[in-house]
Amino acid sequence: GENVEQHPSTLSVQEGDSAVIKCTYSDSASNYFPWYKQELGKRPQLIIDIRSNVGEKKDQRIAVTLNKTAKHFSLHITETQPEDSAVYFCAALNKEYGNKLVFGAGTILRVKS
């Protein structure tokens, strides 16, 4: 089955700096890669996603890049703000396995003001 690894486990940045979180996946058949933001005690919120037929996607301060050959994808947050502090999860979806999402272990992002 699919295995998703996520790094780093914690990330501290100064307000205004950029943050990058990286994930790798194992199954080349996975074709959908969402990123979720979860605040303490709350539900995961989708912030951006990318499909395997696209190499990059951007939405304001957030961007995701995908390298299918290397089987890794990354989340980029620019001009970080204190409200960006949360846990971020990457995930991979494989339609051959019942459309199940496999999540990475998560990254705690702290933006220091």
Next chain:
Amino acid sequence: GAVVSQHPSRVICKSGTSVKIECRSLDFQATTMFWYRQFPKQSLMLMATSNEGSKATYEQGVEKDKFLINHASLTLSTLTVTSAHPEDSSFYICSARDLAGGNTDTQYFGPGTRLTVL
């Protein structure tokens, strides 16, 4: 659009009792819902896939007789934790896909249910 609700948000029960958690898709129909468990400072682990009108499919290591899932309508799935024990204390989250929406792969999550078993 694509709102998922869960009830209750928090529940405290005694060891040995059963607890039912409801997951509802409020503005769309969901033939498939997913149930996750999240322990403190850990990731979301898929427990089972709930299929409307048929049996749920459970992930390896999840006891189907302990975690009963019923998906009787296109907007409601329930998870019953039977004979709960302290080790079942966790954050239970459901999700659903809006197959009629523009992005059929996206899973929308409920707000979660914090279960504490004393």
